[in-house]
Amino acid sequence: MEQMIDTAKMPVGIVGLGLMGCSITTCLLMAGHPVVAVAPLKDDLTHAAGRIMEHLHTSKQEKLTTFPPDHFFSKLLITEDYNLLADCVLVIECTIENLGIKQSVYQQIESVISERALLCSNTSAIPISMLQQHTKHPSRFFGLHWAEPSHTTRFLEVICGDQSDVSNGEFLYALSHNWGKEPTLVRKDIRGFITNRLMYAMYREAFNLVENGYASIEDVDRACRNNAGYWMTLVGVFRWMDLTGVAAYHTVMKDLFPTLSNKQEVPDLIDKLVKDGARGVANAKGFYEYTPEEAKLWEETFIRFSYEIRELALRYPADVVKKQL
DSSP states (O other), X not given: OOOOOOGGGOOEEEEOOSHHHHHHHHHHHHTTOOEEEEXXXXXXXXXXXXXXXXXXXXXXXXXXXXXXXXXXHTTEEEESOGGGGTTOSEEEEOOOSOHHHHHHHHHXXXXXXXXXXXXXXXXXXXXXXXXXXXXXXXXXXXXEEEOSSTTTOOOEEEEEOTTOOHHHHHHHHHHHGGGTOOOEEEOSOOTTTTHHHHHHHHHHHHHHHHHTTSSOHHHHHHHHHHTHHHHTTTOXXXXXXXXXXXHHXXXXXXXXXXXXXXXXXXXXXXXXXXXXXXXXXXXXXXXXXXXXXXHXXXXXXXXXXXXXXXXXXXXXXXXXXXXXX
């Protein structure tokens, strides 16, 4: 249930200003929070302001906000100094998926923030119950799993670890509605949380189909775009089965499930690509071949799509039918 909170009185900290850290910062600024953004890496310190400014400029153009970027920059402090997090009521860690690095960052954060402040990680791979073991106050530690671009998507998972105080998780769930999210509260920790477990099951089957010669990479992508991509902005898997006939899925599952891949190893196709240095459009080398111009244009197209699909999706919120009734 949506609970309006005075975000202007809630300073928030972000630690880690890579691509996602910058878009999360943008989201929180547009929600009204004062933000202290800490850059553990000097390279992030160099690029963060420009990235956030670009996000804010585009967000105004796309009518996500009526305010110019300068309005938000007056509430933003970009720094290398962890001490400036002292007044934050919430700090979100957005560093790389390395337990040692995260543990070091938590020590620096917890040495300055109040015991009442909440500490969260944007991890998508490390269980929250594992991470909170490396904090001084595990009960105030949660996962906040965002999707990129964080300032345009409705997605957010609030994840409780084994030692988390669930009431604080419920507060984060309520607060995130003020960030333009339709969040999921994951009350019981599990590796990968909700969306990654669903998506990686699909990725595994996609690799299985390609590596065993049933379809090409292009064909698998086309099937996803024109089937699941057609309806998943409106509904999730259970509502989709309600809409299209529950009994039919039951019949298909009995015969199909035994044939699906349950391979536990990383697929050879992606293993070879990564060993060859592929990073996707970031270096124009991935499952598809790109010229540098094509890679750049795909990045720009994805950004434009994220704004346009958001505009469409907001016409169909989770309670769209209840509102009509």
